[in-house]
Amino acid sequence: MTYNELSRFFQEAARYPALTGSLRNHLFAATQPLRAAVLLAVVCRSRQWEVLLTRRSDTLRHHTGQIALAGGRCDPQDNGPTCTALRETAEETGIASAQWQTFPPFEPYYTPSGYAVFPVPALSTDNPPTQANADEVAEIFYVPLAFVLDKNNYQSRELHYNGRTLSTPTLPYLHYDIWGLTATILYDLAERYEQHTLCVSS
Numbered sequence: 151m152t153y154n155e156l157s158r159f160f161q162e163a164a165r166y167p168a169l170t171g172s173l174r175n176h177l178f179a180a181t182q183p184l185r186a187a188v189l190l191a192v193v194c195r196s197r198q199w200e201v202l203l204t205r206r207s208d209t210l211r212h213h214t215g216q217i218a219l220a221g222g223r224c225d226p227q228d229n230g231p232t233c234t235a236l237r238e239t240a241e242e243t244g245i246a247s248a249q250w251q252t253f254p255p256f257e258p259y260y261t262p263s264g265y266a267v268f269p270v271p272a273l274s275t276d277n278p279p280t281q282a283n284a285d286e287v288a289e290i291f292y293v294p295l296a297f298v299l300d301k302n303n304y305q306s307r308e309l310h311y312n313g314r315t316l317s318t319p320t321l322p323y324l325h326y327d328i329w330g331l332t333a334t335i336l337y338d339l340a341e342r343y344e345q346h347t348l349c350v351s352s
Contacts, residue, residue, distance in 0.1 A: 156192070156199060156273060163339070168338035171256075187232070188222075188235055188238075189235040189236065189238070190339065191245075191274070192273050194275050201293045203219060204287045205326075206286065207284065220242045222238040222241075223265070232252050235255075235268070244281030245274075249274050250274055251272065256268065293323050304320065304333070305320045306320065307329060320333050
């Protein structure tokens with residue numbers, strides 16, 4: 151995928167419906183959720199596009215060791231989800247905000263802990279050096295975007311919450327178990343790309 155093709159997709163991705171995320175939101179809907187944002191960050195490494203992911207530190211109180219997109223809770227001084235996602239990514243990975251070209255945020259994803267999480271697509275034509283914040287991040291790694299966008303690579307896992315059950319996507323990659331909100335956002339990205347491809351070809 152060329153830079154122009156990818157940037158066009160990211161520019162339009164937010165307008166495509168994401169059924170999997172919508173079903174998840176019905177399960178975790180909150181009346182007054184706290185706001186958070188994550189950076190759906192894609193970089194160019196070894197002549198291919200790759201998605202930047204983190205493995206959360208084993209010393210954290212919540213979501214210990216889980217695979218995540220860089221991001222976190224919105225601060226009062228943040229000017230919207232994009233500002234939050236860029237600030238948190240810089241804090242967690244050491245990648246400065248200026249490295250990223252950002253695109254319209256997706257509609258929020260609700261979590262059982264009471265957050266509304268806004269994914270913000272972002273693109274870097276470089277492979278920025280990283281410095282993991284050891285207090286929050288145990289590891290920074292990458293998954294090829296082509297792998298993420300192929301829905302055949304996903305599996306499913308049942309999620310049980312308040313007496314209800316929902317089949318949710320997981321994405322096994324090497325020795326990593328990508329599940330939960332991260333896997334749902336990535337699966338929805340694949341669904342959005344599928345819709346985008348149909349629109350472009352029609």
